[in-house]
Amino acid sequence: MSFDPIDHDFERGLNNRRAILGDAWVDRSLGNANSFNAEFQNLITRFAWNEVWGRPGLEQKTRRAMVLSTTIALGRWEEFDLHVRAALLGEASNRLSPDELKEVLIQSAIYAGVPAANTAFTHAMVILRELGPQIGYVLEPMAPAGAAHPAAGRxxxxxxxxxxxxxxxxxxxxxxxxxxxxxxxxxxxxxxxxxxxxxxxxxxxxxxxxxxxxxxxxxxxxxxxxxxxxxxxxxxxxxxxxxxxxxxxxxxxxxxxxxxxxxxxxxxxxxxxxxxxxxxxxxxxxxxxxxxxxxxxxxxxxxxxxxxxxxxxxxxxxxxxxxxxxxxxxxxxxxxxxxxxxxxxxxxxxxxxxxxxxxxxxxxxxxxxxxxxxxxxxxxxxxxxxxxxxxxxxxxxxxxxxxxxxxxxxxxxxxxxxxx
Known part of the structure; x- marks a missing residue:
């Protein structure tokens, strides 16, 4: 009986991780692995990125929104920032537009609390200013009194x-x-x-x-x-x-x-x-x-x-x-x-x-x-x-x-x- 040296759960998870977070971040993360955290990296790649992200029941774009909402609710701002950047720069099939990102943050205000959403908007705007030229998005001045509900109109x-x-x-x-x-x-x-x-x-x-x-x-x-x-x-x-x-x-x-x-x-x-x-x-x-x-x-x-x-x-x-x-x-x-x-x-x-x-x-x-x-x-x-x-x-x-x-x-x- 032959032994396959490839851990397919790890490889599938790694492919999903790259599709969601991008090659540069994943390569940097793997390159920084050491004797202390390598097992943890292996664990999250197999279970988070294969067992969960690899399931066909939800589109990857939906899972992105869920991760953003969860990190807002838990106040995990380092993870939030990581996933905001990944969402804005992701593949066309799972990318979030700035407007879609905004909807996730507004929804979170109701279910995770206004203070959490307020912090999320602050973090997101820093990233949008940073990535704006790359994704073709400009933050324009706008008076709150002039904003209208997009579903109802002005x-x-x-x-x-x-x-x-x-x-x-x-x-x-x-x-x-x-x-x-x-x-x-x-x-x-x-x-x-x-x-x-x-x-x-x-x-x-x-x-x-x-x-x-x-x-x-x-x-x-x-x-x-x-x-x-x-x-x-x-x-x-x-x-x-x-x-x-x-x-x-x-x-x-x-x-x-x-x-x-x-x-x-x-x-x-x-x-x-x-x-x-x-x-x-x-x-x-x-x-x-x-x-x-x-x-x-x-x-x-x-x-x-x-x-x-x-x-x-x-x-x-x-x-x-x-x-x-x-x-x-x-x-x-x-x-x-x-x-x-x-x-x-x-x-x-x-x-x-x-x-x-x-x-x-x-x-x-x-x-x-x-x-x-x-x-x-x-x-x-x-x-x-x-x-x-x-x-x-x-x-x-x-x-x-x-x-x-x-x-x-x-x-x-x-x-x-x-x-x-």
Missing amino acids: ESRSAGQPSLHYTVREPRNGKAPRHTVVLSHALGCDLTMWDALAGQLAADCRVIAYDHRGHGSSDAPQGLYSMADLADDAAALLRELDSGPVVWIGVSMGGMTGQELAIRHPALVRALVLSNTTSRYPEAAREAWRQRIATVREQGIEAIADAVMGRYFHDGFRSTHAATVARFRRRVVTTGVQGYIGCCNAVGTIDTTARLGGIAAPVLVIAGEQDQGTPPDMARTLADALPEAQLLVLQEASHLASIEQPRAFEQAVRSFMAAL
């Missing part, structure tokens, strides 16, 4: 009348935005319905989300509104923000607003995603909208809330996502009656079909297979009337398809935008 109100509540998410990659995207919500909702999609698109796009008049924190003028009013509101906001041509993504009322915006203010629209929407309702449906206005005026929004949820979400979704449905129901019933009625009139009287031929921008029309409010036939009519449109029908989706099928919706939007 919040403000427009100067015009009505004043609209809006958020702006700048591209997280720090580069010029690939597109400026505007997210426009459905009747009885607000800008938070887009939080998940906005966070994804803000990786490399500037993302604007806003509350329609009469919704959320926006003003609610007296009277019945028209779709032209909603489109002009949006145009005023975009001009105030100096947005340039935008990719407009609107669901239901938001999609109707996008149509009118592209007709009335074509220079502001680069492309349109029109989801679960229509260009005109038949007379029977228009009468139903007039009846809804009358019911809300006499009995309040609570009287129609359950019926609205039945149209927004199909039976299967309501049975498995009760908390999500409850959240949207709560948003509907807390919408001001004046704003809700005003926008009901704008939605019920939408009439753009004969004018859609004037929209030159590319359009993606998305329908929900089970949508009763704006069924796929309405989407086909819309797509057929647009000069440059494609139609996608999402399965297992009703009226709020972006909520019921978020991954399919995002994938459709990304594919569409990639071709612009």
